[in-house]
Amino acid sequence: AQKVTQAQTEISVVEKEDVTLDCVYETRDTTYYLFWYKQPPSGELVFLIRRNSFDEQNEISGRYSWNFQKSTSSFNFTITASQVVDSAVYFCALSDLDRGSTLGRLYFGRGTQLTVWP
């Protein structure tokens, strides 16, 4: 079973619209970490945010905000007043303690392609 589900394969919006990217995760551990990465057309992976399972506070960084809800196992990402430069593939990822004590496993969702039209 997928540990991270990003049900939206592609989203298109017009500039200045708000857009929310969904992320649902699955884990049996009580300690886990969640991440969002951005992959612009140039291809590199850019780290956006991390959150641990004990910190359910929502976070806002400029036009970006993240809503972490353990009750629904979701870690959604909202871009307010979207811009053309926000066009990218966005990945949600989970790191947990599955398979023993190794912490070095990161499970990615399949990504959401966001296109922002001018």
Add this chain to the structure above:
Amino acid sequence: EAQVTQNPRYLITVTGKKLTVTCSQNMNHEYMSWYRQDPGLGLRQIYYSMNVEVTDKGDVPEGYKVSRKEKRNFPLILESPSPNQTSLYFCASSLWGDLYNSPLHFGNGTRLTVT
């Protein structure tokens, strides 16, 4: 500048011809990992290494080998490449395996095409 460097950026090869993709980091990180990215599948882990001479399989290790003889280098070896290994490959490193307190740094990717 702290970075993870992969080479080459682009590689086209033929089935069965052994190849190596190099990865080097200058941050003295203990943890290194290889991922492949395929359309609609996201990134999947191939191998990872917690330290020198310590490597372990990820989710899709078949057809790949790695080695970690030095802390800074973690090459990915395809002994007999096949077309289904055509993909975008990323190397990543972290200070430790604790990915929360030391998030992954990614290289810029290697686009491999096997014909």
